[in-house]
Amino acid sequence: MIVTVASMKGGVGKTTTAVHLAAFFAEHGATLLVDGDLNRSSLSWARRGPEFDFSACDMTAAAKESRGKDHIIIDTGANPDRATLKELAAGCDFLVIPTTPTSLSMEGLMSTISALQELKSFGVVLTMTDSRRQGTTTAARERLESFGIPVLNQTIRRLACHEAAPNDGVLVRDVKDRMAAIAWDEYRTLGSEILSHAE
Ligand SMILES: Nc1ncnc2c1ncn2[C@@H]1O[C@H](COP(=O)(O)OP(=O)(O)O)[C@@H](O)[C@H]1O
Ligand SMILES: [Mg+2]
Numbered sequence: 001m002i003v004t005v006a007s008m009k010g011g012v013g014k015t016t017t018a019v020h021l022a023a024f025f026a027e028h029g030a031t032l033l034v035d036g037d038l039n040r041s042s043l044s045w046a047r048r049g050p051e052f053d054f055s056a057c058d059m060t061a062a063a064k065e066s067r068g069k070d071h072i073i074i075d076t077g078a079n080p081d082r083a084t085l086k087e088l089a090a091g092c093d094f095l096v097i098p099t100t101p102t103s104l105s106m107e108g109l110m111s112t113i114s115a116l117q118e119l120k121s122f123g124v125v126l127t128m129t130d131s132r133r134q135g136t137t138t139a140a141r142e143r144l145e146s147f148g149i150p151v152l153n154q155t156i157r158r159l160a161c162h163e164a165a166p167n168d169g170v171l172v173r174d175v176k177d178r179m180a181a182i183a184w185d186e187y188r189t190l191g192s193e194i195l196s197h198a199e
Contacts, residue, residue: 001198002072004092008112010078013098013127015041018075023171024191026053029070034062037077049169082115094197095122101140113147123150128158154190159183
C-alpha cells in the first residue's frame, strides 16, 4: 500500500505520523519511508538513533529503494497548493491529512475544505488532541464531517513522549514515559484503520 502524509499547514504532526505509520506497516511487510520534505525531518529522525524495521530514503532514491517493498509511506512538506494536493492524492492509495483541532478554527478552513472535497481515498486524522478538551475534538470532527470530509476514527493525543522521540531517533514506544505505550497504540490503531482501506 502507498500512503502519503500531507497537510496544508506545518507542525501538525505529518512527520510524526509518517514515521509511526512506517513502523506499523513494517509489521505487515517490507516497508520504505520516503522523505519528500526538503527539511529532511523524517530522514534525520531515522538516522539519529538505532535501526528501524523499515528503510528510509529521500525522493531521489525512492524509485530504486521502493523495489520489492510491500508498503511505502511518504512524508511531505507543508503548504501544497490545490493542484499539488490532488497530484499527491493521485499518486498514492490513501492520503492521510493530519490536522489539529485548533487549526480548524483558523481562517484558512474553507479553502482547506474545498481543496479536500476534490480528493478521493483520503482521511483527516485529528492530531495533538487534548484529552481534557474532548469537546474541541468532537466539534472539529463534526465540523469536518458536516462538509463531507472523512475523518479517521482514531485520534492522536498530544503527549510529551511524542516530542522526545525524534530527539533520540526512536519510536514513541521506546521513550521512557508512562504514556509511551498508549501513544504507540494510537498510531497502531490508526495504521490498522488505514490498512483496512486497502482491502
Ligand atoms: N501527538 C503529539 N503530541 C505532542 N507533540 C507532538 C505530537 N505530534 C507531533 N508533535 C510534535 O510537534 C512538532 C511538529 O510535529 P511534526 O510531526 O514534525 O509535524 P510536521 O511534520 O507536520 O511539521 C514536533 O516537535 C513533534 O515532536
Ligand atoms: Mg514534517
